[in-house]
Amino acid sequence: MEQNGAAPHGFLLFAWSPDGYRLQERDGELPAVGAEIRDDGRALEVVKVGPSPLPGDSRLCAYTLGVR
Numbered sequence: 001m002e003q004n005g006a007a008p009h010g011f012l013l014f015a016w017s018p019d020g021y022r023l024q025e026r027d028g029e030l031p032a033v034g035a036e037i038r039d040d041g042r043a044l045e046v047v048k049v050g051p052s053p054l055p056g057d058s059r060l061c062a063y064t065l066g067v068r
Contacts, residue, residue, distance in 0.1 A: 009027070010025060010026055010027045010028065010059065011026055011028075011029075011030040011059050011060050011061065011062060012024065012025060012026070012052050012053075012054070012057070012059055012060070012061040012062070013025075013026050013037075013039070013061070013062050013064065014053070014061055014062065014063045014064060015039045015040075015044060015064055016042075016044055016064050016065050016066045017039075017040065017042065017066075018066075023053070023054075023061075024039075030049060030060050030062060031046045031049075031062050032046065032049070033046050033047065033048065033049055034046065036067060037062075037064070039064075042066060042067075043066070043067040044064035044065065044066060044067060045064060045065055045066075045067050046062045046063070046064055047063055047064060047065050048062075048063040049061070049062055049063070050063065
């Protein structure tokens, strides 16, 4: 979320797992659609980039699915 008028940094990751999805805050650059990332030892593919699901949060969110 924006703090003291500063632009938000980082992004959110909607990370798939066999137990369900988890929303995580991440630093760094937002991965592009089609990028493969690792989370908790699992390979995930970014299938969508969109707005944060959190009210009032101006960060973008990378939505993922598990890679087979």
